[in-house]
Amino acid sequence: MSEASWLQRNGFDRARLLFATRTALACCLAVVVAWAMGLEHPQWSGMSVWAASQTLRGQLLEKGFFRFAGTLIGTVVGVFLVLGMQLHPAIMVAGLAFWVGLCTWAGNLQRGLIAYGTVLAGYSASMVALLDTAHPDQVLHLGADRLATVLTGVLVATLAGYFFAGQGDAADLRARIRNLLADLLRHLAEPAGGGGALLSRMAALEESLDPHAAGSLRSRREVRACRAVLLAALPLLLRAEGAPPLPAPLAARLSDAAGARDRGDMADARRILENLPLDDCDDPGHLVQGLTGALRDWDAPEAADGATSTAPLVVLHRDWIGAREAALRAGGAMLLFGAIWLVTGWSLGPFMLLGLSVMISLFSTFENPARMMRYVGAGQALGVIAAILCHRLLWPLAQTELQQILMLVPFLMLAPILVAHRRTVLGATDYSMILLLMSQPHLPLQEGLSDILLRGVAILAAPLTAWVGYRLIYPVSLQRRRGHLVQMMLRDLAAIARDPQALARRPVWQARLYHRALRLVRISERLPGARDRALMQSLTILTLAHAVMRCHELVADPNTSAATRRAAQLVCRRLERIASSGDRTPRSLDRLARRLDGVDAQTLRRAASGLRQLPPIG
Template identity: 80%
Template sequence: MSADWLLRRGFDGGRLCFASRTALACCLAVLVAWAMGLEHPQWSGMSVWAAAQPLRGQLLEKAFFRFAGTLVGTGAGVLLVLGAPLHPGILVLGLALWVGLCTWAGNLQRGFIAYGTVLAGYSASMVALLDTAHPDRVLHLGADRLATVLTGVVVATLAGYFLAGQGGVADLRARIGGLLVDLLRHLAGTAPAEGRALLSRIAALEEGLDPHAAGSLRSRREVRASRAVLLAAMPLLLRAEGAAPVPVPLARRLADAAGALDRGDAAAACRILATPEGDDELRRLVQGLAEALRGWDAHPVPPAAPPPVALHRDWIGAREAGLRAGGAMLLFGLIWLATGWSLGPFMLLGLSVMISLFSTFENPAQMMRHVSAGQALGMVAAILCHWLLWPLARTELQQILMLVPLLMLAPLLAGHRRTMLAATDYSMILLLMSQPHLPLQEGLPDLLLKGLAVLAAPLTAWAGYRLVYPVSLQRRQRHLVQMMLRDLAAIADNPDALARRRVWQARLYHRALRLVRLSERLAGARDRALAQSLAILTLAHAAMRCHALLAAPDTPDPTRRAAGLARRRLARIARDAGRAGPSLDRLAQRLDGAEAQAIRQAARGLRHVAPAA
């Protein structure tokens, strides 16, 4: 009854319990850090909120990268402060370069290592900017920062480890098995599956893999093997789209393998798929799936490397994020130096977090609205605490105890669907502005000015995300299409493409899955993205086929010339996509059977990529 009551009022019981546990651990961490005599015990509470995760593996891995990133960032901050006496600009320029570099690198990575890399950037800000008036204390401040973070990480890990879940690996494997069953039956012609729907399912499964990789090397190998299976299924799906039906003997084998997988016998499915019938290309694709399936079925997953998995990296977005973060830090750092604004360091500190951490989100400008709301609530709570409660305190312990009820409001924000994205920032700002200290040194005007400096950071970051290399789902989608076309052109242009076929294809397949998944968050973009992905992938297969025809000694001269011309036109597809179509049609006329049909399908797909090119 109580769960239904909460649900009707917009609360999620699971999130509410998790946030309540985290808030209690936050309060405990602040008390422990204060009892240890640390100067900034509130930083321990901030680390609890930053490290908390609902799954055990995620909790352990994020805690590790939280501390590792802080350690590296603290060292960089200390070095910058030690160099500042030579010239004040060294601090600003060095901080801008460091934050920009960490933001660039973080946007090229995945999972919690990306978080740790970005954290290393703004951790330097926390050391270099919080006590600029006393550079002689920077080593003490750095040691205090490390100690408080470690305290928070330890408390968060101990508080959450035994209550955190372990993740649904069995459910994930069942979903991958079900997908393979449907795909094999689709290839065999025994199930009315639709190719685009299967591609969408593959994309959804691939996106959900990374959380399962956290926490252990075995989990990483499991996820790598699962991803290899999904990527090996991609070319078979392409082969089924628009190509001639598979030979009847192979169709029977595929149906038998699907039945074995449906019974949970992946080993039998591997044996059935190991020696398929059909043309050379089809046999190679089916054997590739069998190889990936063999590595995925092993328990525990063997240390031997499965088929190559080359992942998408957003080089365009990473470069833009690094330039945006470094440029913003440099611009406002120079304004601070020119004006001497006493709260400039506080504003720069917040900006370094907003402009770097949230750049890894798919739509950071939209996130800034929730962040601003959470920080505004945290600022109000901090001011009320300083103004109304802390004047009554006689000890620092009483100050911390008076802060606890305000910290325990965070679970209510986290548990409600409308305010859940603002809850963490509420806690972070409340803690950042609430250092226990007697006697009180800041009056109400000082607190208001500090609060305005805090709010200036997300507003400035929002303007940066909207005006400087604007970040949106649509723009990320265009970047993916551009990179896929560059991959296609590179495959066509590289004479050694056949030797690196599996690596090229794995990266291209992964980018196609990312494009499909991203488009599903955009109204009306899903069908176009599915068509673009399938078109570019079929064109890549056509380019590989051109290389194979050119490499074969028995290829007739007219076919060789047609393949060479089609390959050269595909290498220039980003500049002139229209000329590749006639070349592919002429090549198809010199082939027969499934080969000719696949080349014609690639030529038809040009209409989907020509506008993007």
């Protein structure tokens, strides 16, 4: 039996084991280097190694940058908070609660590693403001030490991992998008079901784009072009759902374009799409033009230089509701337990607040943070146990601080095993973080067993408190995130209906709604039985948005009859209330459809039908 098969059969992942082993060795090296530099908290360098290490080169560079940038900003804020504490301790507690809440809010509105850096700026202030509250006069020294250790850890992680990290498979990503487009074109030519599966593939591809954007401006432009292609393809897919078949000449040309995509002849496929026979098609040609413009920028960006791009805008979904709730939860928890600390004077309160600032902010960006707290708590418990064993069994034998560090190494090298196994991977990083946090090399030893135990209890109280917060205060789950998405799509729809200038902002509205539809489908696929419901909601809301835009066009057209204009205005007024009252009255859409013909009537009838079948919101 080979080594790889033995590891796999016993629950270990060989690639994760190799990566974690390199990371653990780099962690040990960083602690030694930081100690040799004379830094007071060399263990923080090891923590930064675990935080900054990544398997892809672009992510490694970008996360290292945001690790240091977030720490720098948080350290500056932490210094000012400690200076404020000298006026009154409540200033520090209130300021820290506000800062952590603010960074949590901003981090939940962002994507990728910039979200990590933003949240990190929040709890980095805690590390400066809370770890040495008994000596506020030394805060500048503590801040400088924090920055130096983080920079040391980031540099060691980057140097140790750069040549082992992969570069990401951009070719595979492009191939998946090409295959999707070919299948989409065939589906448009001969609709025969399967639109839901295509939409699911599209949503999965969109979600996988962000990791490829890390590391360079070129990667970001590539990802933006890929996302523009997906957003341009989405309305064409929606057009095929329930619409009459396309004229035979147009369907044949779409099949030809799909064949060219299959052959890898991008230029021929684009040429076919740019010269489609649209004269006999009722659908507006701007949908196809949007796709061809996006493909031009994606397939041959040099061809678009100096030309006006017809690719659609890329406007990403931001969870404003979830961000507000996360900020209130994080800021409120920090304020409450900070006040308890001030009133009780508990000496280990700062350790509890420090852990809470991480748990209640960083993990709020996860899909199910309450579930993550169970794994985090288990990993931290193992870290506390390992730290106690090291402190009580080995460190009393050490004669120098270097010996203390070397005695810590075997415990640090247990982390790769935890990372590699499928049952312990989610808590493995927290094991290392807590072990390092509790293991500052220092002689002579001053802490007794009771002191270490109490510090461990204070640390473990943080994930437990955060778990309670995630369960009781604006409970975070995939169901709620899905509900937020639907609610924001309905708010967008109501805002489009309400805004008389909606036509001028049509590209922005459409791009945001398309991206939210993809996110809704992707999240719903992780919930049992929610996929079909999400497809229905997405299709209905996007069809309604298209119908509302057409109503605005009819109102603005001087050739529209007075009766038709009034009917279009009635549709807009009814849909203005869809987000607040859940208005399910499609009669106004039916009345307007009877006054129109062709694709306009079909769109309105589909919107009315979808409104009748729209599942309950929530």
